[in-house]
Amino acid sequence: MAKILIIEDEIGISNFLTQGLEEEGYTIEVANDGLLGLELALQQKNDLILLDWMLPKMSGIEVCQKIREKNYQIPILFLTAKDTIQETIEGFQAGANDYIKKPFSFDELLERIKVHFRNISANKIVTLGNLVIDTAKHIVTCDDVIVALTQREYELLLYLVNNKGRVCTRTEIIEKVWNIHFDYDTGVIDVFMNSIRKKLNINKDNDIVKTIRGVGYIANDI
Template identity: 40%
Template sequence: MFKILIVEDDRSISRLLELELKHEGFNVEVANDGKEGLEKYESFKPDIIILDLMLPEIDGMEVAESIRSFDNNVGIIMLTAKSDLGSRVEGLKTGADDYVVKPFEIEELLARIDSLLRRLGKHKVLNTSNIEIDSEKMEVKVNGKEINLTLTEFNLLKYLIINKNNVISKEKLLEEIWGYDDPENLNLVEVYVNYLRKKLGEEGKKIKTVRGVGYVFKEE
């Protein structure tokens, strides 16, 4: 699971980013000023830093310069309200890899993150104790052995694992995986969960039925 450090003093933005990125399967930490950002960088060792330009204590430019002076492997995406060319160039000169202007759509930021991970020679892999999901290669391995899943089975397993230990209703799964919420089609979820359980073998037993509600991938 890749680590992302958010350094942003606007708590509404940092909270939104934290929730969205955790939902995508990232391990996320948040810092609300530049000094805390440097401290959490040291302890958390993130793969990517989403760094606001205008920060209290130490500004984003200085944070980026400090980190980049000895670490060329961490990805840095500068996040700022300044859209003029000069500010963008200045941000990139400090060592930032990319630049996103506020306001922005979360889909754009996620695409930038995925692109940066690829440029860094990384790609998103979700892991449980015995299951590995490679989102870029669309591969699933159970105990090191690759298994064949349909696209729907792949997306269903990925969603359950991202939300592991949380009960997900059939209605929510139908909406997220199939794109609609027609209650007459809830049996689709049951059918595909059964397919998935069989293909996962012993690991399929971790997909628990919560009667009257839905399902949960229970990590022991």
């Protein structure tokens, strides 16, 4: 069974998560501060990381950034009370795959964990025009040149490419890519789309990833 590293300084929460996840069959390791969490993340084989934002010795944001410098593929889920748009963007830009607000339902967290493990097992090569996404290696190339995307940019582009030829609404993208199933400002999508387009050297009217005004986005082979 998969191994999950929990980096959380609140003993009650880490004990609660450990008990629940072990009952589901996962192997659990716990770190109660950022420095130890980073050490365990880099030295040991883990399949997923649950990461608190506010940690002693090193913040969750710093831990996430350091992990991404060494390991781009491991899923990282933030557990945090922070929930402003700017804080959400900061977490995703640091390399987080997901974001769940405290207090949270254990059942919801468990389902999100399962989703990330399903995504890992569905590795394949997908293409869009001159774009190639190798989901096993987590690499995007454009005209055979590697494009450096953040984790959230990668997931957003991959979702659009996997649904190419179909308009993806803003609500759908927030639910499927961000795993947010409540009222939320979808303007956060624009921030990441603008960055993706800049890195791919395309504008918002380019047919390969086109904006459908007032609705969402569509990716097309051209």
